[in-house]
């Protein structure tokens with residue numbers, strides 16, 4: 130079902146007209162209310178009145194994660210804080226997260242956008258929707274929750290932490306028909322039901338909406354076979370809104386971008402010039418309805434392409450391909466985002482460890498696992514084994530506490546890592 134046909138099937142010329150009107154409002158809003166943009170526009174002598182088409186956007190400056198980090202926590206908010214009704218955050222490159230804020234209107238729009246994703250694959254008021262994304266500062270849980278309620282489904286806010294067996298009991302007993310989670314969570318469910326001797330048909334699952342981390346078509350096939358469901362990809366990021374930026378329709382061939390709320394561009398991350406449709410590059414988004422935290426040409430670091438041609442589903446919104454990589458060194462392990470610089474900062478807090486390390490990602494049974502090899506100092510290396518074990522436990526504990534990720538820590542001899550140009554992230558062993 131198309132949830133908002135007046136927008137989702139709008140003729141292209143009208144979408145572009147709507148986008149330019151909304152862009153102008155946004156440019157005025159950020160120029161008036163966000164010092165960062167006022168300074169940038171003044172510095173670059175940008176006359177916002179002259180931005181008259183989406184093609185003129187190339188005159189506008191980009192916004193980067195670094196810019197957001199520098200404005201921590203509220204420097205980029207475009208409304209008085211009394212008008213902010215919700216705060217979320219996402220991992221930054223260092224200890225400080227990126228903080229985002231939403232007004233009442235922002236939440237209304239966001240709910241409609243996640244409602245579109247659910248409706249698109251056939252979920253309705255008869256469905257039981259188990260939301261196994263964290264309900265926390267992470268946008269996944271709450272972002273989908275409001276959309277699922279909006280379409281009248283029975284929402285089961287199971288969140289993602291805790292025991293997987295308990296999640297499966299909930300799924301079975303409460304008759305969950307749609308699972309919303311990271312794809313790695315669905316793999317865990319599939320592995321566990323096999324182990325518990327539960328046949329997929331004993332569950333009532335029919336749909337899976339998966340996102341928040343990259344996953345392949347091959348993995349989609351495996352999840353569909355093992356859980357007897359139709360699995361769909363959806364994409365989003367906290368800075369731009371959270372889940373609901375784009376999602377697949379039943380064609381499973383590209384993710385429709387909610388273009389009445391965002392303008393998407395694909396650029397060459399080196400030259401910063403636009404890439405032609407069909408070619409991969411970095412995704413860049415401009416928000417055109419957001420009040421609390423509007424962003425102009427935000428460089429996501431995600432690599433994908435814009436797809437050509439019209440989708441047979443009837444939606445006229447542009448489609449992006451699935452995300453195939455990153456332009457930076459962000460790694461995503463079971464939905465948890467980690468920048469190597471964050472690990473470095475944590476290691477500096479563990480006495481006896483050095484900030485020289487290597488991250489090794491291994492895939493076991495469809496699930497990524499992270500090992501951290503840490504070089505120890507000369508002093509601790511010659512120490513008692515008890516102290517080495519303590520250090521190992523301390524590092525694992527700090528990582529778990531600060532990043533929310535269980536990792537395997539291996540200590541290695543001094544001067545064995547971090548040589549010239551050595552890669553800090555290694556996939557497989």
Ligand code: DLL
Pocket residue numbers: 219220262267268269339340341342343344362363364365366367368371372373429431451452466
């Ligand atoms: O992951 C928002 C979200 C929640 C999306 C639930 C979908 C479902 P962040 O934690 O800010 O927000 O992380 C955003 O995750 O820049 C991508 O690198 C990655 N990502 C999100 N969805 C996908 C996807 C949420 N479908 C970052 N495929 C983004 C690949 C994805 N990567």
